[in-house]
Amino acid sequence: DIQMTQSPSSLSASVGDRLTITCRASQSVFTYVNWYQQKSGKAPKLLIYAASSLQSGVPSRFSGSGSGTVFTLTVSSLQPEDFATYYCQQSYSTPQTFGQGTKLEIK
Amino acid sequence: QVQLQQWGAGLLKPSETLSLTCAVYGGSFSAYYWTWIRQPPGKGLEWIGEINHFGTTNYNPSLKSRVTISVDTSKNQFSLMLSSVTAADTAVYYCARSERQLDTKYYYYYYFTDVWGKGTTVTVSS
Numbered sequence A: 001d002i003q004m005t006q007s008p009s010s011l012s013a014s015v016g017d018r019l020t021i022t023c024r025a026s027q028s029v030f031t032y033v034n035w036y037q038q039k040s041g042k043a044p045k046l047l048i049y050a051a052s053s054l055q056s057g058v059p060s061r062f063s064g065s066g067s068g069t070v071f072t073l074t075v076s077s078l079q080p081e082d083f084a085t086y087y088c089q090q091s092y093s094t095p096q097t098f099g100q101g102t103k104l105e106i107k
Numbered sequence B: 001q002v003q004l005q006q007w008g009a010g011l012l013k014p015s016e017t018l019s020l021t022c023a024v025y026g027g028s029f030s031a032y033y034w035t036w037i038r039q040p041p042g043k044g045l046e047w048i049g050e051i052n053h054f055g056t057t058n059y060n061p062s063l064k065s066r067v068t069i070s071v072d073t074s075k076n077q078f079s080l081m082l083s084s085v086t087a088a089d090t091a092v093y094y095c096a097r098s099e100r101q102l103d104t105k106y107y108y109y110y111y112f113t114d115v116w117g118k119g120t121t122v123t124v125s126s
Helices: none
Strands: A004-007 A010-013 A019-025 A033-038 A045-049 A062-067 A070-075 A085-090 A102-106 B003-008 B018-025 B033-039 B046-051 B057-059 B067-072 B077-082 B091-103 B108-116 B120-124
Touching: A004 A085, A019 A033, A019 A085, A033 A062, A033 B108, A045 A062, A045 B108, A070 A085, B003 B091, B003 B108, B003 B120, B018 B033, B018 B091, B018 B120, B033 B067, B033 B108, B046 B067, B046 B077, B046 B091, B057 B067, B077 B091
Parallel strands: A010 A102
Antiparallel strands: A004 A019, A019 A070, A033 A045, A033 A085, A062 A070, A085 A102, B003 B018, B018 B077, B033 B046, B033 B091, B046 B057, B067 B077, B091 B108, B091 B120
């Protein structure tokens, strides 16, 4: 299985901050990476697919980049509703695998 | 607007079979893959498997010997069965819709899960 490792696992930030989360794959997954946001007690929500494509309806402050083994999710200016847990996922090979999550808390 | 409604038993004893069903309301049923994903308490997400309207399945090898995903196209429903459950199978189980888009650069498919059910909490306890 391809391992996806996110960093950091958790962090505290303030409204208005710029946030970057990194996801590293154990082997190349080209650009077959997605990012999800999950709020407590809710199902995940797709933010970014194909490494950098913004899902319809997702605010433009979210962006993704990367290829090969290193990927990033960036939030340009954190809003109160952005405090949640974020997961990367590779869809290059079966089984699809997720990172362990990055929990974002309010400072 | 597509909605997924899921149901099934929430409390099982070890060695029993987990059975969940997900109904799809709105949108096309045949154009997508239909997926099951689970999340143990306080932990991350685990992909269980998927099925399309033809009944073609893909499973996580770690669960393959115990998992069956089936589809009923007449009802726009798909189901998950997981046999011989143990406490390690305690989790929130999500049904979801997954889309494939052709990457014309590499002629490979982008794959992403864009619509999720609300989740069903399944607890395995004696």
